[in-house]
Amino acid sequence: MTASHPSPPTLLQRLRATFERTRESGANLPPEPVLASDLGVSRPQLREALARLEGEGLIARRSGAGTVVNTEALDIRTWLSQQEPFIETLRRAGLADASIELLSIRFRAMTGDEAAYFGRPSGCGMLDVRKRWRAGGRVHMLADYQVPVPGARGLSDISAPDDPIFDVAARVHGAPPAWEIAHTRAETADARLAGDLETDPGSPLLILDLLGVSTKGLRLYRTREHHIGNAVDYGFVRTFR
Structure with missing residues (x-):
């Protein structure tokens, strides 16, 4: 069992904290130059972050009207569109004792179907990892991870128990993923899943199937996450255009 240290807040997280403070105080958001200075970032960095938050529906920017915060969206604690290590998601939910358990890890040869899916030559290696997150x-x-691994690599220089999958993929391929494509569905736990999740067979699960993709269109990894319980409340905003 391992427990990783929390990462420092990202610019997006710091902006959300700023929006929270303005909601509580009733004050207006400061102009962009002041906001950039307060956050210790350049104006281009700030504009890029604001554009991303606008795309998610958290803010609206209108010429001459400044930036308007969607205060209802501030109550969404975990955005389905945001990528972060799940252990940090649990800690933000107030579960300070969150930890990761490595259940299995192995290196093997890809199957033909896997090679076709990942666009790799036959004989390419595959890293299989199963982990679970515990708290309270x-x-x-x-989660079950699959990362295609070119050539012969030792497990010790590829993955550690608390490594996020996107860090492992970046280490293997020399560049981080640019996007993670997510598909969601609901299902119930079979006997094997129920055992690893320490729950009853038939328990309801939220499934996230995730695909990490590079800017060159290379499929870097795929993950299937099995979520149980209600510790994390995911949300997103639909924007009317």
């Missing part, structure tokens, strides 16, 4: 005395998520 119970399991909250189980």
Whole structure:
């Protein structure tokens, strides 16, 4: 069992905290030059972050009207569109004892179907990893990772138990993923999943199937996450155009 240290807040997280403070105080957001100075970033960095938050529906920017915050959206604690290590998601939910357990890890040859899916030559290696996240005395998520690995690599220089999958993929391929494509569905736990999740067979699960993609269109990894319980409340905003 491992427990990683929290990462420092990202610019997006710091902006959300700023929006929270303005909502509580009733003050207006400062102009962009002041906001950039307060956050210690350049104006281009700030504009890029604001554009991303606008795309998510958290803010609206109108010429002559400044930036308007969607205060209802501030109550969404975990955005389905945002990528972060799940252990940090649990900690933000107030579960300070969150930890990661490595259940299995192996290196093997890809199957033909896997080679076709990832666009790799036959004989390419595959890293299989199964982990689970525990907090508050119970399991909250189980994940199965697959990362194509070119050439012969030792497991020790590819993955550690608390490494996020996108860090492992970046280490293997020399560049981080640019996007993660997500598909969601609901299903119930079979006997094997129920055992690893320490729950009853038939328990409801939220499934996230994730695909990491590079800017060159290369498929870097795929993950299936099995979420159980209600420790994490995911949300997103639909924007009317």
